[in-house]
Amino acid sequence: MVQHSIIKSCCKSVVVIATLLLLITEGYSAEPSPVEKKTSIQPAKNITIKDYPGDLGTSLIIEWELSEDDQNDPKKSFVIAYEVYRKTEKTEYKFLSQVTYQKNFYRDQECEPDKKYWYQVIAIGKNNLQSIPLESLNPGIPILQWFDSRRGWIGILMLFSCSLVVYFIWIARKGKKLKIRKIAGLDAVEEAVGRATEMGSSCLFVPGILDVNDIQTIAGITILSHVAEVTAEYETDMIVPTCRSLVMTMAREAVETAYLSAGKPDAYNEDDIYYLTDEQFGYVAGIQGTMVRDKPAACFYMGAFYAESLLLAETGNSIGAIQIAGTAMPSQLPFFVAACDYTLIGEELFAASAYLSGEPDQLGSLKGQDYGKLLCAALIIIGCTFATLSSLANHYQWGTGMESSFSSIQTYVSENILGEKGFRP
Amino acid sequence: MKRTVPLIICSLTGFILIISWFLPAAESWGEKVTHWFDIVAAFAFVLGGANLLKIHLQKISNRRIGWGYSAVTLTAFLVTLLAGLFKINVNPSMNYPAYSWSGNYLDEGGLLWWIYEYLFVPLSATLFAMLAFYITSAAFRAFRAKNIEASILLFTAFLILLGRTYAGSLITSGLPDSLAFLRFENLTIIIMSVFNLAGSRAITIGIALGVVTTSLKLLLAVDRSYLGSD
Amino acid sequence: MFEKLNSLESRWIFLMTFLAVGIPILLQKSLPEKPTPMVMDVFNLVEDLPSGSLILCSFDFDPASAGELQPMAAAFVRHCALKKHKIVFMTLWPVGPPMIQNNINILKKEFPDYQYGEDYVNLGYRTGGEGVIKLITTSLDKMYSEDVNGTSLKKLSLTKDLKHIQGIDLLVNISAGTPGVIEWVQYASTPFNIKTVVGCTGVTAPKNYTYIPKQLAGMLGAIKGAAEYEKASIIQYPQLAENPQAQEGLRRMAPQLVAHLLLIFLIILGNVLHFVGRRKGLSS
Known part of the structure; x- marks a missing residue:
């Protein structure tokens, strides 16, 4: 009996020790890289070759299913890359490129239209392991396309928005009165120039730091021409330091014409519009120096601004100038709002020219822009509604039909209308 | 004529480029136009440089107030230009040691590199650093809880200011994991990636439409004020 | 007192x-930062x-923003070197090459085994902004046939x-503006x-934030992001704790903390003055 119990406890101890040993060995064996054990890796699967849409027949897309040894977590993944090879009817397979793990496509952009290409994909593992090659059975043939169907919906939306603008310009030309809301910053232009005149001081206009190929600079220059008309009428000096030579040339043209139309061509001095430097902070330092020395009573900042926005606005504030700013750089708006008396926020900068000129043509364009905004809002609401319905249908099991139709509408809006697919199914 | 020709060029180029965006065969046209612009802008540097010389030489010769600054500007301009143009003190490239001008104009040891490293870098950094001072004074002056919206903004600003420092983590570190989203550093991320993002997108959509309208006005020559309205 | 504070001059601020x-x-005090999930995503x-692995580092910033971005760039470069990744440097900003050089100097000094041409290559600057990105996604040769020293890229291993660049394993972009993040996302990350x-x-x-997580796998924002990345690096590679150069971002968090507290104090003070002034019938 005693012997039996001794044997039993011995057996138990052996089992415990064996289990512990097993655990320890398993614990240790989990540490070294699993690759060391691996002698082969699984190849990629199901290779497909598609023509890249909307190009001149120079690209093919090669897609494959990831190898079973390709894991999202690189520590666990045996596959580190895929090598893509290509052959034609006349040549053998040649190395094309290598793509990283977890990537299941490659775009070959060195093809010729209507030529046949075959591809081979080899999964590459750690320690130079290679899978067996995965070959495409059917060739891919790049096709030349004259119209980029991916951009079809964008084209329609663009045509629609532009037609709205053109339509309202036409309506305005026919004499229909269009209302426009008050923009305090633009109403204050005259007040600012008037104050500068009363104080016998000058105005300063900064048209941003980008070149004439930026639409914000153009918007800034159109505002400059209106401000120049006011300064010409009040016979107040206006200084325009520019960051780009071409902006200087354009600003001179605009101001000269404004002085001419105000009937004060003699008051125009081209040296008041001058080039400082292309360098951002050099430009800021130059303007700050002018501000501190000349103490302009009114400062306008209209155009594209980066970090210099607050530097300029605070310097303007310190000299007690009335300041009006306008930019379409969302990250700089808070600085202008904090430091300036009036700020044109984003689209208001582009509306300024229409507002200041009061020309029916331009006001009509603003109305068209508002309808464009309505269209955007409608698309957002449609997208959100269907995304919500699709999610609810999925959650409350409304039925697969309903769920899939909501989801397909949502997918179509996001992928085809707003995304890359365009007219493609 | 002075207005009409530029307007025709603007309209024609603009519409061709819009159409080319939909035609793969014409896709490279946009890049070509960008290159043309770069070339024109490069020539315009000469115009800018000449204007700089003219304005400051006038100021110096007329002994106008602050002419000393003009003298400093001109000296700095000319020294930097010559240092870069003639690669003063630049060692030849290792690949072409026989050619004394083969080195990169900004190579270590050259005069331009010296100007860049010891003048340009500290001056740029100083001006950028001035933002810290200006932000503080602007915040003190302008950040007022004048109404409910401004108060919400103020409260959010406090959360972000604390969430971006160790103080924020320290204050809310005691919160249990189930309430981890209320920790300042996590609240900061939520505010930035949800509320701030939504507002920012709305402004961006407005800006995009403004850009479309302005571009169309320029292409249709409805707005000619940038060339001086007639 | 109220009058004095209400008309407090900027110079005192x-x-x-x-x-x-x-x-x-x-x-020189540094604070115990804890990396946030977003920074850990990038680090991991x-x-x-x-x-x-092949990493493309595009350093699109200038000396002005280097104070905020260089610690971040340095932390990335150190981490890549510790992991023995291969790095290709480039910049879309004309004043960017010295920013690259600063980081190459780190490699030369702290990782002497890292060989130029074999472990890292400096492509330097090319003009054209997004045009450069478009071209190098199709053909590197069209934009960069040689490196910054004039050596043909075909001669570098x-x-x-x-x-x-379609085949690279990771793209790291440190940017202070345009061209920068948006251009890389639009012309490289998303289409390829x-x-x-x-x-x-x-x-x-x-x-x-718009691009996270679909187009961007993660983002480091400002000096706080750099400090957290440095902290994550120190946790993983404790030897970095002995390198003061590897803690630039962490050291800058203490001034940031005090500056933020000052900002909060001043905003509160400003508001107190505003309300007291309103009660007194004054405009602040």
Whole structure:
């Protein structure tokens, strides 16, 4: 009996020790890289070759299913890359490129239209392991396309928005009165120039730091021409330091014409519009120096601004100038709002020219822009509604039909209308 | 004529480029136009440089107030230009040691590199650093809880200011994991990636439409004020 | 007292800011930062890549923003070197080459085994902004046939087989503006599904949130992001704790903390003055 119990406890101890040993060995064996054990890796699967849409027949897309040894977590993944090879009817397979793990496509952009290409994909593992090659059975043939169907919906939306603008310009030309809301910053232009005149001081206009190929600079220059008309009428000096030579040339043209139309061509001095430097902070330092020395009573900042926005606005504030700013750089708006008396926020900068000129043509364009905004809002609401319905249908099991139709509408809006697919199914 | 020709060029180029965006065969046209612009802008540097010389030489010769600054500007301009143009003190490239001008104009040891490293870098950094001072004074002056919206903004600003420092983590570190989203550093991320993002997108959509309208006005020559309205 | 405070001149505020930033800098104190999940996402992406992965670093910033972005760039470069990744440097900004050189100097000094041409290559600057990105996604040769020293890329072992950047394992973009994050996302990350992480200034960070997590795998925002990345690196590689150069971002968090507290104090003070003034019938 005693012997039996001794044997039993011995057996138990052996089992415990064996289990512990097993655990320890398993614990240790989990540490070294699993690759060391691996002698082969699984190849990629199901290779497909598609023509890249909307190009001149120079690209093919090669897609494959990831190898079973390709894991999202690189520590666990045996596959580190895929090598893509290509052959034609006349040549053998040649190395094309290598793509990283977890990537299941490659775009070959060195093809010729209507030529046949075959591809081979080899999964590459750690320690130079290679899978067996995965070959495409059917060739891919790049096709030349004259119209980029991916951009079809964008084209329609663009045509629609532009037609709205053109339509309202036409309506305005026919004499229909269009209302426009008050923009305090633009109403204050005259007040600012008037104050500068009363104080016998000058105005300063900064048209941003980008070149004439930026639409914000153009918007800034159109505002400059209106401000120049006011300064010409009040016979107040206006200084325009520019960051780009071409902006200087354009600003001179605009101001000269404004002085001419105000009937004060003699008051125009081209040296008041001058080039400082292309360098951002050099430009800021130059303007700050002018501000501190000349103490302009009114400062306008209209155009594209980066970090210099607050530097300029605070310097303007310190000299007690009335300041009006306008930019379409969302990250700089808070600085202008904090430091300036009036700020044109984003689209208001582009509306300024229409507002200041009061020309029916331009006001009509603003109305068209508002309808464009309505269209955007409608698309957002449609997208959100269907995304919500699709999610609810999925959650409350409304039925697969309903769920899939909501989801397909949502997918179509996001992928085809707003995304890359365009007219493609 | 002075207005009409530029307007025709603007309209024609603009519409061709819009159409080319939909035609793969014409896709490279946009890049070509960008290159043309770069070339024109490069020539315009000469115009800018000449204007700089003219304005400051006038100021110096007329002994106008602050002419000393003009003298400093001109000296700095000319020294930097010559240092870069003639690669003063630049060692030849290792690949072409026989050619004394083969080195990169900004190579270590050259005069331009010296100007860049010891003048340009500290001056740029100083001006950028001035933002810290200006932000503080602007915040003190302008950040007022004048109404409910401004108060919400103020409260959010406090959360972000604390969430971006160790103080924020320290204050809310005691919160249990189930309430981890209320920790300042996590609240900061939520505010930035949800509320701030939504507002920012709305402004961006407005800006995009403004850009479309302005571009169309320029292409249709409805707005000619940038060339001086007639 | 109220009158004095209400008409407090900017110079006193500037002095307070100077002291709030200057004293912690002189004291060289660093705070115990804890990496946030977003920073850990970025860190893990670099960390989990197999050694020898190819990383493209585009440093699109200038000396002005280097104070905010250089610690971030340095932390990335150190981490890549510790993981023995291969690095290709480039910049879209004309004043960017010295920014690259600063980081190459780190490699030369702290990782002497890292060989130019084999472990890293400096492509330097090319003009054209997004045009450069478009071209190098198709053909590197069209834009960069040689490196910054004029050596043909075909002669360098790291780049001799590199036809374009579609095959890279990770794109790291440190950017202070345009061209930068948006251009890389639009012309490289999205169309070619290139894994991308970015580092940016605090001001530009909000708009980059739009791209996370679909187009961007992660983002480091401002000096706080750099400090957290440094902390994550120190946790993983404790030897970095002995390298003061590897803690630039962490050291800058103390001045940031004091400056933020000062900012909060001044905003509260401003509001107190505003309400007291309103009660007294004055405009502040």
